[in-house]
Amino acid sequence: MADPIHQFEIKKIATLGHIGGQEIAFTNSSLFMLIAVATISLLMLGPTMGRRLVPGRAQSLAELSYEFVADTLKSSAGAEGMKFFPLVFTLFMFILTVNMIGLIPGTFTVTSHIIVTAALSLLVFFTVIFYGVYRNGFKFLKLFVPSGIPVYILPLIVFIEVLSFLSRPISHSVRLFANMLAGHITLKVFAGFITMLGGFGIAGWIGAALPLALTVSLTALEMLVAFLQAYVFTILTCIYLNDAIHPGH
Amino acid sequence: MRVSTLNAMIFIKFSVACAAARILDSDIPPAYGPRGFWGGEGYSHPLAAWVEGMADDARDEKGSEKGPADEAALSARLRTLGSKLGSTQLGKKAEDSSSARPVADPSAMARGFRLSTELVAGVLVGAMFGWLLDRWLGISPWGLIVFLLLGFAAGVVNVMRAAGVAPGSGGSGSETNKR
Numbered sequence: 001m002a003d004p005i006h007q008f009e010i011k012k013i014a015t016l017g018h019i020g021g022q023e024i025a026f027t028n029s030s031l032f033m034l035i036a037v038a039t040i041s042l043l044m045l046g047p048t049m050g051r052r053l054v055p056g057r058a059q060s061l062a063e064l065s066y067e068f069v070a071d072t073l074k075s076s077a078g079a080e081g082m083k084f085f086p087l088v089f090t091l092f093m094f095i096l097t098v099n100m101i102g103l104i105p106g107t108f109t110v111t112s113h114i115i116v117t118a119a120l121s122l123l124v125f126f127t128v129i130f131y132g133v134y135r136n137g138f139k140f141l142k143l144f145v146p147s148g149i150p151v152y153i154l155p156l157i158v159f160i161e162v163l164s165f166l167s168r169p170i171s172h173s174v175r176l177f178a179n180m181l182a183g184h185i186t187l188k189v190f191a192g193f194i195t196m197l198g199g200f201g202i203a204g205w206i207g208a209a210l211p212l213a214l215t216v217s218l219t220a221l222e223m224l225v226a227f228l229q230a231y232v233f234t235i236l237t238c239i240y241l242n243d244a245i246h247p248g249h
Numbered sequence: 250m251r252v253s254t255l256n257a258m259i260f261i262k263f264s265v266a267c268a269a270a271r272i273l274d275s276d277i278p279p280a281y282g283p284r285g286f287w288g289g290e291g292y293s294h295p296l297a298a299w300v301e302g303m304a305d306d307a308r309d310e311k312g313s314e315k316g317p318a319d320e321a322a323l324s325a326r327l328r329t330l331g332s333k334l335g336s337t338q339l340g341k342k343a344e345d346s347s348s349a350r351p352v353a354d355p356s357a358m359a360r361g362f363r364l365s366t367e368l369v370a371g372v373l374v375g376a377m378f379g380w381l382l383d384r385w386l387g388i389s390p391w392g393l394i395v396f397l398l399l400g401f402a403a404g405v406v407n408v409m410r411a412a413g414v415a416p417g418s419g420g421s422g423s424e425t426n427k428r
Contacts, residue, residue, distance in 0.1 A: 082327055083320075156399075163374050163396075163403035164410075171370035171407070175363060228359050 004188035008112055008181070029116070032108045036097040044093070065093065069234065076238040077245060084241050087127065091120060092234040099180065099226035103219065111229075112180040114173060121172035124237045132244035143247040172236055179229045183222045190215045367407035375400010 014026040044065075047058035055063055069089045073081050095111060102109025110116050132140040144161040145154070193211035197204040379396025383389060 079328070079331060080324065082331075083323070159399050160403045160406055163378065163400050164371060164406050166378070167367075167370035167374040167400075167403060167407060170373060171363075171366040174370065175366045178366070179359075179362065225359070232359065232363065 004185045004192065007108070007184060007188060010113075028108045029110055029113065032098070032101060032110050036094060036101055036110070039101070040093050040097050065089075072231075072235055073238050073241075076235060077242040080245055081238065081241055084127075087124075088234060088237055088241070091124070091237060092230055095120070095176065095233055096227060096230035099230055100223070102180065102184070103222055103226060109180055109184055111176055112184055114177040117173040117177040118169065120176075120233075121169040124172065124240055125169040128240045128244040131241075132247060135245065136247055140244075140247050143243055168240065172233070172240075176229050176233055179225055183218075183225055187215060187218055187222060190218060364408050364411055367411050368404040371402075371404020371407050372397070372400045375403060 011028045012025045013028060013031060016024045016026055018024065043058070044062050047056065047062050052059065066089070069092050070082070070085065073085060073088050077084070098110045101107055102112065132143070136142075144158050144165065146157065146161070149157050190211045194208045194215065197208040197211065200207070375396045375398070376393065378400070379393035382392035382396065386392065
């Protein structure tokens with residue numbers, strides 16, 4: 001039976017150079033990131049080159065994705081949050097495209113590695129900290145001091161708030177990574193059952209119909225999860241950015 | 250002959266029943282399955298109310314913003330553009346705000362997963378912090394014990410916030426809920 005973990009293996013394609021004895025390699029992960037970026041550029045730049053008042057199919061796709069992310073951002077971070085639209089839109093489109101490309105059999109799912117999702121969520125985390133301090137100065141620390149708390153339990157609350165703040169990048173990244181990893185392993189295991197049962201002759205072929213049907217329906221579910229996780233990542237990014245813009249609420 | 254008419258009658262009855270079933274299906278909100286599984290009416294995610302609240306806050310806060318000059322200019326441009334867009338899409342906007350925004354969180358599994366990761370992340374960060382404190386300060390088990398408990402509390406706070414439940418502290422509890 002095929003190894004269900006095998007699909008997550010990082011393979012080196014080319015060596016770019018060395019930094020301090022550490023090899024910098026162009027891997028299959030980098031390749032699929034590049035493919036995702038190329039796909040997004042094609043989908044976003046291509047149709048919007050010749051803009052038309054009545055959009056065609058491709059242009060309407062680009063406009064829909066713009067409006068979707070813009071609405072999400074405006075509704076959770078306010079009109080001022082639109083300053084971060086490029087960041088949020090890039091994150092959403094990148095994660096969505098990478099997830100969707102990963103669903104094509106034989107491809108590599110970039111977001112199934114925690115290092116990738118952790119890098120994305122740390123980017124959001126540090127953006128929140130730096131912009132929050134830059135915009136609000138010391139008032140940013142009001143984030144950790146909820147108003148209306150009695151003084152005698154304030155130290156405890158501050159500790160809890162700080163820990164809660166620090167736990168954000170972990171839950172932010174683990175959610176996307178674990179969903180992708182678990183989904184792809186499940187798909188692979190059920191697909192493996194088909195070939196296993198197929199080896200038992202006619203009865204096995206009949207029995208293999210069940211895991212085949214399950215694999216098909218799981219693929220549909222995975223498409224939903226791929227979109228949903230991209231959306232959840234985006235809306236949490238918006239909520240965290242709202243904290244940077246309006247701390248102390 | 251009789252068999253075929255019977256068949257036809259059965260077919261007609263069946264199709265009528267199917268149509269009726271479809272009408273019933275569409276009229277009555279599904280009583281089975283999780284509530285509002287596919288974004289059914291009557292269900293609003295706690296996050297939605299929370300998010301709406303924040304959006305209101307943002308609008309209130311607009312007057313008191315401050316920052317460097319270029320930032321102000323940028324936001325002013327954004328605002329003029331926004332008002333222009335708003336005037337062109339007035340009808341759409343009004344419709345949008347009047348009807349409750351459909352929340353795109355249809356999968357209950359995703360929600361459950363979100364809540365569980367929030368709890369686990371809190372505990373993990375607490376444990377890590379306590380362990381590091383133990384190593385740096387040499388206060389062998391105490392840092393881990395105290396910060397594991399604090400981390401658990403932080404995880405619970407995370408979960409309550411993510412679920413939109415107002416955490417303790419007074420009747421309103423909206424101070425922390427809005428964040």
